Every structure is written in structure tokens, then in C-alpha cells.
Amino acid sequence: MWISDSSAAVDTLKEAAGSQDTGWIMHHVLYARELDLTPFGIIHLPQFHLFGMDLSITKHVVFMWIAVLLLVLAFIAARKSYQKSLIPRGITNLLEVLIVFVRDEIAKPTIGHGFEKFLPYLLTCFFFILTCNFLGLIPWGSTATSNISVTATLATISFFVIQIGGIMKNGFFGYFKGLIPHGIPFWLLPIMFVVELLGLFTKPFALAIRLFANMTAGHIVIMALLGLIFILRTYFVVPVSISFALFIFLLEILVALIQAYIFTMLSSLFIGMAYHQEH
Amino acid sequence: MLLADLFVVALAGGGESGGPLDVNPGVILWTVVTFIFLLLILKKIAWKPILKSLNERESFIKESLEKAEVAKKDAEKLIADNKQSMLKAEEEAKKIIDQGREYAVKLKSQILDESKLQAKKMIEDAAGEIERKNAEAYNKLKEQVADIAIQSAEKILRENLDKEKQIKLVKKYLDDLSKN
Numbered sequence: 294m295w296i297s298d299s300s301a302a303v304d305t306l307k308e309a310a311g312s313q314d315t316g317w318i319m320h321h322v323l324y325a326r327e328l329d330l331t332p333f334g335i336i337h338l339p340q341f342h343l344f345g346m347d348l349s350i351t352k353h354v355v356f357m358w359i360a361v362l363l364l365v366l367a368f369i370a371a372r373k374s375y376q377k378s379l380i381p382r383g384i385t386n387l388l389e390v391l392i393v394f395v396r397d398e399i400a401k402p403t404i405g406h407g408f409e410k411f412l413p414y415l416l417t418c419f420f421f422i423l424t425c426n427f428l429g430l431i432p433w434g435s436t437a438t439s440n441i442s443v444t445a446t447l448a449t450i451s452f453f454v455i456q457i458g459g460i461m462k463n464g465f466f467g468y469f470k471g472l473i474p475h476g477i478p479f480w481l482l483p484i485m486f487v488v489e490l491l492g493l494f495t496k497p498f499a500l501a502i503r504l505f506a507n508m509t510a511g512h513i514v515i516m517a518l519l520g521l522i523f524i525l526r527t528y529f530v531v532p533v534s535i536s537f538a539l540f541i542f543l544l545e546i547l548v549a550l551i552q553a554y555i556f557t558m559l560s561s562l563f564i565g566m567a568y569h570q571e572h
Numbered sequence: 573m574l575l576a577d578l579f580v581v582a583l584a585g586g587g588e589s590g591g592p593l594d595v596n597p598g599v600i601l602w603t604v605v606t607f608i609f610l611l612l613i614l615k616k617i618a619w620k621p622i623l624k625s626l627n628e629r630e631s632f633i634k635e636s637l638e639k640a641e642v643a644k645k646d647a648e649k650l651i652a653d654n655k656q657s658m659l660k661a662e663e664e665a666k667k668i669i670d671q672g673r674e675y676a677v678k679l680k681s682q683i684l685d686e687s688k689l690q691a692k693k694m695i696e697d698a699a700g701e702i703e704r705k706n707a708e709a710y711n712k713l714k715e716q717v718a719d720i721a722i723q724s725a726e727k728i729l730r731e732n733l734d735k736e737k738q739i740k741l742v743k744k745y746l747d748d749l750s751k752n
Binding site for chain 1: 593594595596597598599600601602603604606607609610611613614615617618619620621622623625626628629632
């Protein structure tokens with residue numbers, strides 16, 4: 294019974310997918326030109342084009358701005374609290390834990406000497422990604438980091454920080470010379486150079502894909518689990534769907550934290566590798 | 573299986589806004605702008621002052637701990653010194669008491685000995701005196717007894733010389749006696 298039902302479900306789903314019925318899932322994950330606040334209505338975002346580019350404000354851009362706003366407000370509060378006394382209170386405690394975590398657990402061990410220069414970038418990166426990840430978990434929210442354009446841009450910024458950090462420390466030629474490991478036969482040099490050069494680009498590419506895939510997958514799984522209710526058209530699947538979706542949701546909270554950590558951690562690691570090439 | 577289907581559909585462009593791997597230049601631009609803006613503003617309002625405060629506090633805590641450590645060491649040294657001096661004082665006091673006790677015992681035995689000696693001497697003296705007095709008294713008695721015997725003998729002898737004289741003598745004697 295169950296098997297026939299579920300195979301039927303797959304068929305239904307295939308059919309539904311074919312007839313654009315999965316649109317609602319993708320709609321949730323993909324670019325949207327409006328803020329869907331159902332049942333309160335839909336806010337249409339301004340669209341404009343400049344120099345032949347589509348510079349419309351999308352849902353993800355709005356949520357990035359919300360993240361910026363939240364972060365700025367939170368840190369203004371934290372700064373005020375520090376001006377009053379050195380003892381943290383309230384939200385400052387939370388922010389301080391994260392700041393100290395990024396400083397002592399991410400930047401200091403991976404970059405080592407001279408990590409202070411990269412701390413503002415790493416902290417901003419961590420808090421921005423974390424906030425964006427969490428904004429996707431609140432009702433009517435949307436995960437800006439589940440957009441490949443956003444994650445690719447963040448990874449590109451990370452790429453530039455890595456290269457500029459390495460070049461500033463080791464000099465332009467010194468940096469590229471340092472990319473090639475010592476003690477390899479000289480006829481391997483051209484190949485190694487190409488490989489290492491490619492490595493420079495694969496690192497941020499992996500960063501972008503990892504963040505994007507992790508933040509997208511959870512949402513799609515939740516949507517799919519809830520979608521089962523409508524596809525199977527039975528109430529019996531409701532407890533299963535809801536409990537699984539809840540589990541995935543809790544997992545997503547974890548993933549939101551872990552991905553912010555991993556992105557920052559790996560960026561920091563790559564910066565450290567570019568900065569101290571002798572290691 | 574379901575998800576795979578979904579994803580294939582999604583990648584094939586199931587939605588009206590394109591697939592999830594489509595890159596939107598507008599979003600890229602906005603991300604760059606947003607991130608750079610956030611980086612600059614947070615660097616100014618948050619990272620610099622907060623990191624400074626954190627460092628300040630850390631160095632303050634470190635200093636306080638070091639100070640506390642030093643103070644603790646000082647206090648420990650002081651306590652050890654106190655203990656030592658107390659032990660020393662105790663030892664000294666004990667020594668003094670012992671000395672006093674020893675002295676007292678010595679004094680006691682000395683006094684006892686002395687007094688015993690004195691008493692013995694006094695007893696001896698007293699015994700000697702008594703003996704002497706006894707001898708004296710005995711000698712006196714002896715002399716007296718001799719005297720009396722001689723006198724009596726004399727008187728008896730005189731009486732035997734003559735009657736008249738004897739009577740006279742008795743009379744005189746009696747007179748003497750009555751006179752006395």
C-alpha cells in the first residue's frame with residue numbers, strides 16, 4: 294500500500310514537475326522580484342536597468358540589507374555597552390563570544406603572526422554569512438546565501454583578500470614564486486605552476502559552491518517534505534512530514550552556524566597559506 | 573529519488589526566474605556593494621573599538637592576575653615568615669621555661685641540702701651543748717657533794733674536840749641558824 298502510494302507519488306511528482314508544479318519550491322529558493330508576505334500581501338520590489346545590466350532589487354538583496362541593518366544596530370549597541378564599561382552585558386555577550394571565537398579559534402591559529410590585518414574582513418564575513426543564513430530560517434525570510442551569485446561574490450572577495458594579502462606580504466613575484474613547492478624537478482615547474490594557479494581559483498569556487506549548496510539543500514528538503522502532504526493528498530503523512538521538516542529545520546540551524554564558520558575558517562586558512570608561504 | 577527528480581527539474585529551469593545556478597549580475601553588484609559597505613561601516617563602528625576594548629580588558633585581566641599572583645606570593649612569604657618567627661619564639665619561650673625549671677630544681681635541691689646541713693649542724697651543736705651542760709652540772713654537783721661531805725666531817729671532827737666548845741659551837745650554830 295505504502296509502496297504503491299509512494300511510487301505513485303513519484304509519478305505524480307514527475308508529472309507535477311513537468312507541468313511546472315514544483316515552481317513553488319523553486320520560487321522559494323530562487324530569485325524573486327517581490328517580497329512574499331502572504332497573507333499580508335506581496336511587496337513588489339523596484340526594478341531598474343543600468344548600462345544594459347539588470348540591477349533590480351531582488352528578495353535576496355533585500356535580505357542582505359536587512360542583515361546589514363541588524364548587524365549595524367547590534368554592533369552599535371555593543372559599542373555603546375563597551376563605552377560604558379569593559380564588562381559585557383546583554384547582546385554584547387553574544388557578539389563578544391562570536392568575535393572572540395573568530396579571533397582566537399579561526400584567525401589566530403590559521404593565519405598566525407599578522408592576523409590582525411585580516412580580522413575585520415574575517416569578522417565581517419562571518420557575521421554577514423551567519424546573519425544571512427539565519428534570516429532564511431525565520432518566517433517570510435529568505436536565505437541570501439542560498440543564491441549562487443551571492444556566494445560566488447563573497448568567495449570572489451575572499452579570493453581577492455587572499456591574493457592581496459599574499460602579494461602584500463611576499464611581493465608580487467615572490468608570491469607567485471612561493472606558490473610552487475620546493476624541491477620538485479625543474480621540468481615539472483610549468484605543470485606545477487599551472488596546477489597551483491588553478492588551485493588558487495578552485496579554492497574560492499569550492500567556498501562558493503559549498504555555502505550555496507548547504508544553504509539551498511536544507512530549504513529544498515523542507516519544502517519537499519512539506520510538499521509530500523499536498524502531493525499525496527492525505528492527512529496521514531502530515532505527522533511524518535512535519536516532524537521530518539522540523540528535524541531538518543533544526544539541522545539547518547546547525548548548518549547555518551557551521552557554514553558561516555567553515556567559510557570564514559577556510560578563507561582564513563587560505564589567507565594564512567598565502568601570507569606565510571614557507572609553511 | 574524525489575529530490576533528485578526535483579533537482580533535475582530545477583536545473584533544467586523549472587521556475588520562471590531561471591535555475592538555481594543562474595548568475596544574476598545585479599545580485600553580484602549589490603552583494604559587492606553591500607559587503608564592502610558592511611565591511612567599512614563595521615570596521616569603523618565595531619571592529620576597531622570592540623577589539624580595542626577586548627584587548628584592553630584582556631590585558632587588564634592579565635595584569636590583575638599577575639598582580640594577584642605576586643600578592644599571593646608575598647602573602648605566602650609573609651605567612652611563612654610569621655610561622656617561622658612564631659616557631660622561633662615558641663622555642664625560645666620553651667627554652668626559657670626549661671631553664672627556669674632547671675634552675676628552680678637546682679635551687680630547690682641546693683636549699684634543701686643547705687637546710688639539711690644546717691639542721692644537722694644545729695642538732696649536733698645542741699647535742700654538744702647539752703652534753704657540756706650535763707658535764708658541768710655533774711661536776712658542780714660533785715663539788716658540792718664533796719664540800720658538804722668535808723664540812724660535815726669538819727663539824728663532826730670539831731665536835732669531838734671538846735664538849736664546851738662543842739656546846740658553844742652548837743649554840744653559835746643555832747644562833748647562826750636563828751639569825752638566818
